[in-house]
Amino acid sequence: MWYQAGVFIILALFTAKFIWPPVIGAIDERMKRIADGLAAADKGKAELVLVQKQMQAEMAKAGEEGKQRVANAEKQAAQIVEEARNAAAAEAARIIAAAQADANNQVTKAREELRDQVATLAVKGAEQILKREVNASAHADLLNQLKTEL
Template sequence: MSLNATLFAQLVVFFILAWFTMKFVWPPITKALDERASKIADGLAAADRAKTELASANKRVEEQLASVRDENARRLADAEKRALAIVEDAKKRATEEGSKIVAAAKSEAEQQLVQARESLREQVAALAVKGAEQILKREVNAGVHADLLSRLKTEL
């Protein structure tokens, strides 16, 4: 075989191999590569969508957290206001109750004072009458009168 025939045979075999490769081998490989490229592109697109959805979800969560914090702060402020109102109301009621107790004690003390004065008046009157009876029963004697008066003073 000459160089030309070998070269020609190699050239024919090469073209047959190239045709066979282009017809039967290359299409499945390109199809697999295209499918893989589309899967990668779909995956990247899904990742981008997931990233935007995650950002959106994070934003919603932050908004909800902010609203919950505001609600909690408002409730806490309301609770503090109610607590202060309850304390003030209790102070007011305690002051009123104390005033009533003081007024009742003053009234009772005044009544007891009036009763004590009345009792003292009755006792003084009884003693005066008793002293006068004793003075009038006895003879008029300065020494005896002085003795009776001193006893009357001690009884008062």
């Protein structure tokens, strides 16, 4: 029995000195690799969250830039429409003014022609009344005064 106890003690000492240290070292190494892997995974998750936040911020920024560009384009379009409207209104006013000036010229011309016709008719009427011919050159002042009165 002492013999078995001695063999057991020698086996235990041999195992404790030569077998357990490499096994414990391998277990410790494995635990260290697992811990490093978990730490790397946690770091990767944190980086993923950070990248997702940055991506969302960039997308929000791009969305705002897009909205700003659309607003600027709409403002520019409205400005172009307003300029075209103003140009059309100015052109319409110019055309109306030209038409009014032309109408006034035609009215003035028609009045002058009417005065001349009335003067001629007056002379003819006077001829009929006087039964003689009235000399237009001799009575030019009288005819001009008559034109003015008409």
